[in-house]
Amino acid sequence: MQITQKISQFPAFLLLFQALTDILVVLNMPVARQIVVFIYLTFIPGLIILKLLKAEELDGLEKILVSIGLSISFCMLVGLLINELYLLSNLSNPLSLAHLLITFNVFSIFGTLTIICQEKGTKTFDIKNIKQIIFSAPFLLLPFLSITGAIWVNICGNNIFLLSLIMAIAAALILGVISRKFLSLNLYALLILVVALSLLYHTSLISNYILSLGSDAPVEYAVFKITETNAKWSHIFPLSQHLGYGRLNSMLSITILPTIYSSLLNIDPTWTYKILYPPIFSFVPLILFKLWQRKLGSMKAFVASFLLMAQNTFYTEMLGLNRQMIGDLFFALLLLVIMKSELKRFHKITFFIIFSFALIVSHYGLAEIFLMFLCLALLYSLIFKRQIRNITSVMVILLSVMMFAWYIFISNASVFDSLVSYGNYVYSQLSEFFNIESRGEVVLQGLGLEAPPTIWNYLSRMFAYATQAFIIIGFIGLATRKVTSNFSREEYLFIVAAMTFLSALILVPGLANTMNMTRFYHILLFFLAPLFVIGAEFIAKFLFKHRKEFGFSVLVLIILTPYFLFQTGFVYEVVKNQSWSLPLSGYRMDPVFLKWAMRYFYESEVQGAIWMSKYVVNNDSMTYADAISTSSLLNGYGMMIYGVNMGRLSNVTNFLPGSYIYINQLNIMNNAVITNTYLLNTSDLKIFDFSSKLYSNGNCEVYQTGR
Numbered sequence: 060m061q062i063t064q065k066i067s068q069f070p071a072f073l074l075l076f077q078a079l080t081d082i083l084v085v086l087n088m089p090v091a092r093q094i095v096v097f098i099y100l101t102f103i104p105g106l107i108i109l110k111l112l113k114a115e116e117l118d119g120l121e122k123i124l125v126s127i128g129l130s131i132s133f134c135m136l137v138g139l140l141i142n143e144l145y146l147l148s149n150l151s152n153p154l155s156l157a158h159l160l161i162t163f164n165v166f167s168i169f170g171t172l173t174i175i176c177q178e179k180g181t182k183t184f185d186i187k188n189i190k191q192i193i194f195s196a197p198f199l200l201l202p203f204l205s206i207t208g209a210i211w212v213n214i215c216g217n218n219i220f221l222l223s224l225i226m227a228i229a230a231a232l233i234l235g236v237i238s239r240k241f242l243s244l245n246l247y248a249l250l251i252l253v254v255a256l257s258l259l260y261h262t263s264l265i266s267n268y269i270l271s272l273g274s275d276a277p278v279e280y281a282v283f284k285i286t287e288t289n290a291k292w293s294h295i296f297p298l299s300q301h302l303g304y305g306r307l308n309s310m311l312s313i314t315i316l317p318t319i320y321s322s323l324l325n326i327d328p329t330w331t332y333k334i335l336y337p338p339i340f341s342f343v344p345l346i347l348f349k350l351w352q353r354k355l356g357s358m359k360a361f362v363a364s365f366l367l368m369a370q371n372t373f374y375t376e377m378l379g380l381n382r383q384m385i386g387d388l389f390f391a392l393l394l395l396v397i398m399k400s401e402l403k404r405f406h407k408i409t410f411f412i413i414f415s416f417a418l419i420v421s422h423y424g425l426a427e428i429f430l431m432f433l434c435l436a437l438l439y440s441l442i443f444k445r446q447i448r449n450i451t452s453v454m455v456i457l458l459s460v461m462m463f464a465w466y467i468f469i470s471n472a473s474v475f476d477s478l479v480s481y482g483n484y485v486y487s488q489l490s491e492f493f494n495i496e497s498r499g500e501v502v503l504q505g506l507g508l509e510a511p512p513t514i515w516n517y518l519s520r521m522f523a524y525a526t527q528a529f530i531i532i533g534f535i536g537l538a539t540r541k542v543t544s545n546f547s548r549e550e551y552l553f554i555v556a557a558m559t560f561l562s563a564l565i566l567v568p569g570l571a572n573t574m575n576m577t578r579f580y581h582i583l584l585f586f587l588a589p590l591f592v593i594g595a596e597f598i599a600k601f602l603f604k605h606r607k608e609f610g611f612s613v614l615v616l617i618i619l620t621p622y623f624l625f626q627t628g629f630v631y632e633v634v635k636n637q638s639w640s641l642p643l644s645g646y647r648m649d650p651v652f653l654k655w656a657m658r659y660f661y662e663s664e665v666q667g668a669i670w671m672s673k674y675v676v677n678n679d680s681m682t683y684a685d686a687i688s689t690s691s692l693l694n695g696y697g698m699m700i701y702g703v704n705m706g707r708l709s710n711v712t713n714f715l716p717g718s719y720i721y722i723n724q725l726n727i728m729n730n731a732v733i734t735n736t737y738l739l740n741t742s743d744l745k746i747f748d749f750s751s752k753l754y755s756n757g758n759c760e761v762y763q764t765g766r
C-alpha cells in the first residue's frame with residue numbers, strides 16, 4: 060500500500076501537536092496531559108531538529124531513536140540555557156511552568172516555520188504489510204500484564220500475574236529464536252521494546268515510593284526535589300564538603316530534566332522517576348539491537364539484546380540509578396552514530412557533540428568510560444596498524460574539553476574531586492594485589508571462587524558461567540580469525556577494549572568497587588553481548604555440522620532461557636529458595652533482609668521522613684537513625700542535606716542534647732536496629748528514658764532528647 064503525502068502535512072502535525080499540548084497543560088486534564096506531554100517532550104523537539112538537519116542517511120527506526128536522544132538532549136540543554144539566562148534577567152524561578160511552556164512554544168513554532176521554508180514537493184510513504192499491526196497486538200499485552208501484576212502485588216501481595224509475565228517473556232524469547240518466519244515482519248524491534256518496558260515496570264512499580272535497591276535513588280530524588288521546589292538549578296552546591304550530593308547535583312539528568320517533565324506533566328517527583336524514566340531507558344536495548352542488526356541479522360541481534368535485558372542489573376540496580384538510565388541512552392546512541400558509516404561528516408560530528416554533552420551532564424562515570432574506550436580504540440589502531448575513520452582524535456579532544464570543563468567548573472569541582480578520590484582509592488588498594496578478596500564479592504562469584512549457598516544458586520551460576528564462556532569463545536574466535544564476522548574495524552577495536560577493561564576489573568584490586576562490578580558488566584555488555592551470539596555459532600558449527608542454524612537455536616535457548624528465569628528470581632520463587640527479587644518474593648522476605656538488602660520503606664516511614672523535612676529545621680541539631688534510614692530514606696524524602704548532621708544509632712551512641720531520633724517500622728515492630736556492622740535490639744538503645752516523643756503515626760516515631 061502506498062500513500063502519497065504532502066510534506067507540508069508534517070509541519071501541520073507539529074503545530075497541531077503543540078496546540079494540543081498547550082490545551083492539555085492549561086486545562087490540566089489528568090491522564091491525557093501526562094500521556095500527550097510525555098510523547099511531546101520525548102519525541103517532538105528531536106523530530107524538529109532532525110528535520111532541520113536533513114539527516115536522510117538514517118532509516119526510519121534510526122530516526123525515531125536519534126530523535127529521542129535529541130529531544131532529551133534539548134530538554135537538558137534548553138533547560139540549562141533558560142535557567143542561566145532568566146536568572147541573569149532577575150527571574151527567580153526560570154524553570155517554572157509558564158517559562159518552560161513559553162520556551163517550548165517558541166522553539167516549536169520557529170522550528171516548524173523553518174521546516175516549511177525548507178521543504179518542497181511530496182514524499183511517498185510505503186506501508187508494506189498491514190499484518191504487522193495484527194501480529195504486534197499480543198506483544199502489547201506484556202507491559203499491561205507487568206503493570207497489572209505490580210499493582211496486584213502492592214494491593215494483595217499476590218505475584219501470580221508477575222510469574223505469568225516472566226513465563227510469557229521466556230515464551231517470547233523462544234518465539235523470537237525459532238519462529239523467524241513469523242517474526243520476519245520486523246517485529247523484533249517492538250518485541251525488544253515491550254520486553255524491556257515490562258521488565259522495568261515489574262520492579263519500578265513495586266511500592267508507591269522511591270526504591271533504592273542499594274543505589275543512589277534517594278539522593279537523586281533529593282537534588283531533583285531541590286531543583287523542582289526552587290524552580291531553578293544552582294550549579295554550585297551549598298555544601299562543598301558533600302562530594303556525593305555535589306556530583307549528583309551537577310548532573311542535569313536528575314535535576315533539570317526531571318524538573319521539566321514533572322512541571323509540564325504535573326506529576327509527582329516520585330512518579331517522574333518510577334513511571335517516566337523506565338520508558339526512556341527501555342529504548343537502550345532497542346538502540347543496541349539496531350546497532351547489531353546489520354552485523355548479526357535481526358534474530359541474532361535480538362538474542363544479544365535479550366542477554367542484556369536478562370541480566371538482573373538491567374531491571375533492578377539500574378532503577379536505583381536514574382542518571383545512569385539516561386546516561387546509558389546517550390552511550391548507546393553515541394555508539395550507533397559512530398558506527399553509522401553512511402552518515403555525512405557534518406551530521407556525525409553534530410550528533411557526536413550533542414550526545415557527548417548530554418552524556419557528560421547525565422552520568423560522570425559513563426562519560427569517563429566512553430572517553431577511555433575512544434582512547435583505547437585509537438591506541439589499538441596504532442598498535443595493530445589498522446586505519447580507522449569513524450573514531451578520530453578530534454572526537455577525543457572535543458569530548459575531553461567538554462568533560463573536564465563541566466566537571467571542574469560545576470558544583471565546586473565535586474565530580475573532578477570524586478574522580479581523584481576514586482583514583483587514590485584504587486592506588487591504595489594495589490598493595491592488596493595478591494589478596495584475591497580485594498576484588499570484591501561479585502568478582503569472586505564470577506570467577507567461581509565463592510561457594511554457592513544452595514543447589515539452586517549453583518545451577519544459576521552454571522548458566523551465568525555458560526553465557527560468559529560463550530562470550531570468551533566468541534572473542535577467541537574473532538581474535539584467531541576462526542570466525543568470520545561483519546564487524547568493522549572500530550567495532551572490533553571496541554570489543555578488544557572491552558575485554559581489556561574487563562580483565563583490568565578482575566586483576567586490579569578495588570577497581571571493580573568504584574562503580575560496582577554489576578554496573579560495569581552491564582555497560583560492557585554493550586560491546587560483548589554480540590560475542591555471546593558468535594560463541595554460540597562457533598560451538599554449533601562443531602556440534603551440529605549439517606544443521607548449524609538449528610544447533611545455534613538449541614544452544615541459545617538451553618542457556619539463555621534458564622539464565623533469564625534464574626536472573627529474574629522466577630526459579631527461586633517457585634522452589635521457595637532465598638530470593639533477591641522484590642517483585643516476586645518480597646512478600647516472604649525477612650523484615651531485616653527487606654530493609655537491609657532492598658532498602659524497602661513503608662508508607663508510615665516515608666511520611667515520618669517527610670514530617671522531618673518540614674519541621675526539623677534546626678541545622679545545628681543532630682538527627683540519629685539506623686544505618687539504612689540515614690543512608691537512604693532521610694537523605695531522600697527527609698531532605699536532610701543542608702548542614703543537618705546525621706548520626707547512626709547504636710548501643711554506644713552518645714546523644715547530644717536537643718537532637719532528634721528517628722525510629723522506623725523495623726525498630727518498632729521487630730525490635731531490631733541495623734547498625735554499620737551488626738544488628739541489635741531497640742531496647743538496647745534506652746532512648747525512651749531521656750527523650751520525648753514529637754511525632755508518631757503508629758509505625759514510625761520521632762523523639763527529641765532533652766536539652
